[in-house]
Amino acid sequence: MELFRLTVAEARKLLDKREISATELINSVYRRIDAVEDRVRAFITLTRGQAAEMARNAGTKIKSAGPSSPMLGVPFAVKDNMCTKGILTTCASKILFNFTPPYESTITSRLNDEGYVLVGKTNMDEFAMGSSTENSGFHVTRNPWDLKRIPGGSSGGSAAAVAADECIAALGSDTGGSIRQPAALCGVVGMKPTYGRVSRYGLVAFASSLDQIGPITKDVRDSALLLNSIAGHDPLDSTSAPVSAPDFTAALGRDIKGLRIGIPGEYFIEGIDPEVARAVRDAIRKLESLGAVPVEVSLPHTGYAVATYYVLATSEASSNLARYDGVKYGFRAEGKDLMEMYMKTRSQGFGAEVKRRIMLGTYALSSGYYEAYYRKALQVRTLIKKDFEDAFKSVDVIVTPTSPSAAFKAGEKADDPLQMYLSDIFTISVNLAGVPALSVPCGFTPDNLPVGLQFIGKHFDEESVLQLAYAYEQATDWHKRDPDL
């Protein structure tokens, strides 16, 4: 088998047995990148030089006796909104086209400590705003299953890189679905942990009350392994929860007999692609045959989630993005005075979607509208959170489709922001409630496009989510298929 096809767990074994070296592994990944990247275009920056050095260092550590840390020598792709010291971090925005952070995000610094190998920084929708990567200020990433289609977004580059085997695993960020939806559309596994589970220090902020970093991997075991490495309290992020993280791999292989899975009627609505609905229903039957007990539940405020999210996320974004003014870092346009410099910098530096959101958010927060929009949205958010609390009184995990459709064609929704916003309908409530969720491949459409199944858990109960997803994955072989690139 080609080394670039390995999972994290497989690579770990072969590296530790010294059957392969970290340098052979990264070389194989780069050969794959050389063969497919001009078609997929998953990366903004490739870090060949650093990667070679990191692999050499990892090799030395592996040779010196003693147990290896889990990610030692494993090649990772990182979404380009996580700060990597000395390495370009653009958020796929022209306004940060030349930004090289002077510090490292907590998450990448943990992986550094473990001795991971950074393959490169992946493409995304600008500032993580979008569902297709078409909002990237640089280029559009293509879906490895069909190059005419989008990979989803906003972590489209990370998901496409994993699906195309251009890395062993990747990190994404998820504010309203940006890990799970691209994972679903690319046929890989994506997890958004509980809000507060993973440090956001050094993650460029989009909507701080919703943003969360998580793993995008080839299978569920890797998701648990990577979560082990990144979960846990960080004093540098005041929203990081002071709770200890369990060993998430312990949940894998536990019997799912008797686990109650909630099926929310609100998620099986008209407008959902019939092929997606069929695959998800088959998956629920599969889970039932494995001993899980389906229970109907209701999440009655689901219909308000998209509207609520697009008020809150844009409000927070309008405030977070105020810092890009051409003064301290990034792009600067010249102007005759300070005000003109600000205005030109922001109008030339931001793309259309980012500007739309800054304007929407500024409006929702402005005096006279604050009560009607922002405060109202906060109230509805509380109701959505309560929906989940109520549902979780009678079930252990909730099961839904991840996205209402499979990957759409590039350009199909690009000019229709509302249509694009609606593609987040099944992922957004999870961020509003702050609960964890994972998307796992559950089938293919007749066009050979992957479909994703979403497992939603209680706060800080990633374990039940992983347990069910792993049981499902072991009983199926969707995750074993590879795109024909």
Ligand code: GLN
């Ligand atoms: N698609 C959603 C948006 O455009 C979610 C993005 C995300 O999770 N970062 O805001």
